[in-house]
Amino acid sequence: MILDSPPIGILWRYSASIEVYPPQAESSIERREMKLTDISNDINEWFGGSGPMSDIVISSRIRLARNIAGYKFLSHCSTSEKSEILNKLKDVLMSLDLGDKVFYISVDKAPTLNRHLLVERHLISHNHAFGKGPRGAVIAQREFFTAMINEEDHLRLQVLKAGCQLFQCLEQINNIDDTVEQKVDYAFSPRYGYLTACPTNLGTAIRVSVMLHLPALKMTGQIEKFLRATRDMSLAVRGLFGEGTEAASDFYQLSNQVTLGISEKDIVSQFENSIIPEIVEYENAARKRLLSEDADLLNDKISRAMALLRGAHLISSQEALYLLSHLRLGLNMHEHMGASTPAIDRLSRLSDADGKGSLSIATINRLFLLTLPAHLQLNYGKPLDSTHRDALRAQIIRSALNG
Amino acid sequence: MQCQICKKNDATIHLTEITDGNREEMHICEQCAVEQGIAVKSHIPINELLGGLLAAQPSDDDLSGQPGQQVQCPCCGITLAQFRKEAVLGCPYDYEVFEKSLLPLIKKAHSGKTTHSGKLPSKTPKDTKKQVELFNLRKQLEAAVQSEDYELAAKLRDKINKMES
Numbered sequence: 054m055i056l057d058s059p060p061i062g063i064l065w066r067y068s069a070s071i072e073v074y075p076p077q078a079e080s081s082i083e084r085r086e087m088k089l090t091d092i093s094n095d096i097n098e099w100f101g102g103s104g105p106m107s108d109i110v111i112s113s114r115i116r117l118a119r120n121i122a123g124y125k126f127l128s129h130c131s132t133s134e135k136s137e138i139l140n141k142l143k144d145v146l147m148s149l150d151l152g153d154k155v156f157y158i159s160v161d162k163a164p165t166l167n168r169h170l171l172v173e174r175h176l177i178s179h180n181h182a183f184g185k186g187p188r189g190a191v192i193a194q195r196e197f198f199t200a201m202i203n204e205e206d207h208l209r210l211q212v213l214k215a216g217c218q219l220f221q222c223l224e225q226i227n228n229i230d231d232t233v234e235q236k237v238d239y240a241f242s243p244r245y246g247y248l249t250a251c252p253t254n255l256g257t258a259i260r261v262s263v264m265l266h267l268p269a270l271k272m273t274g275q276i277e278k279f280l281r282a283t284r285d286m287s288l289a290v291r292g293l294f295g296e297g298t299e300a301a302s303d304f305y306q307l308s309n310q311v312t313l314g315i316s317e318k319d320i321v322s323q324f325e326n327s328i329i330p331e332i333v334e335y336e337n338a339a340r341k342r343l344l345s346e347d348a349d350l351l352n353d354k355i356s357r358a359m360a361l362l363r364g365a366h367l368i369s370s371q372e373a374l375y376l377l378s379h380l381r382l383g384l385n386m387h388e389h390m391g392a393s394t395p396a397i398d399r400l401s402r403l404s405d406a407d408g409k410g411s412l413s414i415a416t417i418n419r420l421f422l423l424t425l426p427a428h429l430q431l432n433y434g435k436p437l438d439s440t441h442r443d444a445l446r447a448q449i450i451r452s453a454l455n456g
Numbered sequence: 457m458q459c460q461i462c463k464k465n466d467a468t469i470h471l472t473e474i475t476d477g478n479r480e481e482m483h484i485c486e487q488c489a490v491e492q493g494i495a496v497k498s499h500i501p502i503n504e505l506l507g508g509l510l511a512a513q514p515s516d517d518d519l520s521g522q523p524g525q526q527v528q529c530p531c532c533g534i535t536l537a538q539f540r541k542e543a544v545l546g547c548p549y550d551y552e553v554f555e556k557s558l559l560p561l562i563k564k565a566h567s568g569k570t571t572h573s574g575k576l577p578s579k580t581p582k583d584t585k586k587q588v589e590l591f592n593l594r595k596q597l598e599a600a601v602q603s604e605d606y607e608l609a610a611k612l613r614d615k616i617n618k619m620e621s
Binding site: 133231246 | 561
């Protein structure tokens with residue numbers, strides 16, 4: 054498969070010296086339509102591989118659902134009412150002081166590929182990307198904050214951070230919510246709390262989620278136990294891309310279901326103080342068990358992943374996710390547990406894509422994101438069919454892992 | 457409860473099958489369910505869950521005792537049947553209009569809880585009466601714009617702005 058020379062080199066030569074966001078006049082930055090190529094060739098903060106417990110907890114996210122008082126819920130709003138809500142909320146949100154530049158995207162008018170990109174980066178939900186009617190998203194440049202306007206509710210605020218940082222997410226989203234509330238009246242009932250289009254979100258209307266990487270639980274056949282336990286705790290488990298997606302490649306998104314009768318702080322405390330530490334402990338125990346009792350299995354998975362990723366010329370996104378997950382496991386075991394097995398040693402001796410030092414978690418995380426279909430195509434500059442995508446994906450991965 | 461098939465594991469799947477009016481119950485473990493070809497979904501999408509809960513609810517007719525007379529929200533015009541189909545409500549006022557029917561569902565979705573605990577808006581929200589008035593004014597406004605009666609539309613717009621400020 055021969056591809057026109059793609060601009061992949063740029064991705065890997067990217068360094069702090071390259072200005073991804075060229076400085077412009079303050080006013081034009083604030084309100085210009087976001088260019089997605091600004092972000093598509095770089096990794097975002099929350100997937101950057103840092104943050105507390107980030108070897109297992111990839112990211113923490115909190116969403117709040119809000120509706121404006123005096124309007125019907127979206128499914129019963131006319132197009133003009135939807136536009137009115139959109140304009141009203143857009144103005145409020147664009148004037149927020151987040152300590153970061155803020156972009157606005159007209160989601161309903163955006164090209165399909167751009168919408169996919171926003172979903173791949175977890176900036177908007179699939180429903181928002183491919184829903185109906187006037188809708189938009191306000192996004193902070195560093196991607197820690199998004200406001201989806203006219204998703205299922207009038208407003209869905211989202212704060213995302215790397216690693217286990219739910220309390221920090223809560224504090225920030227709470228402040229943002231307070232500021233928004235100064236300017237609009239929310240639909241609220243003293244008995245039922247914040248009123249939402251779907252009664253399952255009623256009350257605090259908070260959705261607390263963590264993205265977990267649990268490859269050792271999967272390898273040791275304990276993932277079903279984990280899934281059962283989460284169900285018993287009334288938690289929802291979803292895949293990498295939210296509702297309806299399969300748990301892809303050892304990544305699991307865990308979130309609360311109950312939103313009424315329990316405070317925001319208590320929900321977050323449950324996650325931070327019991328749910329997350331427990332799961333992290335299980336995953337770590339499984340990793341230790343792999344080392345002490347099942348080193349062959351571990352070596353086999355990591356070696357195969359290395360061989361395939363460094364040698365393949367066509368690779369699907371599912372396969373890439375699956376294999377990269379094993380490299381992520383190996384590197385994290387090396388870094389956090391000082392693990393040393395033949396496969397882990399070989400993996401940690403690979404040199405990094407930037408030529409400096411050895412292969413880093415950041416590089417692996419970046420590969421996860423940049424090899425997703427919309428990222429591939431936007432960085433390539435035009436749509437590609439799936440065979441060409443598989444070829445380009447394999448090429449990017451090979452060049453990153455062969456130093 | 458023990459699995460009826462392997463008689464070893466705990467039964468975690470409980471099936472009720474009704475064929476020709478005969479009710480048959482089955483209690484089995486996940487492993488046997490997979491072997492029997494019974495699809496086990498470990499992740500139930502929220503809408504499906506909701507659909508299941510809603511289907512088990514008494515209908516409007518059961519509640520009002522007047523067959524054929526569907527309760528309709530005076531604000532958004534939604535009926536319970538519509539909500540069951542779409543799984544989303546039409547307006548905030550529905551929580552009052554359909555409170556009786558929604559309560560069991562709310563209870564089930566939120567582990568038995570029915571009263572909010574947590575953040576309160578710093579401003580007192582507009583009372584329901586005022587909210588309903590706003591709904592109606594917006595409805596009139598839309599009709600005015602559609603019939604190109606801009607004078608009326610401007611008046612209504614002023615009234616809405618005044619109420620909102």
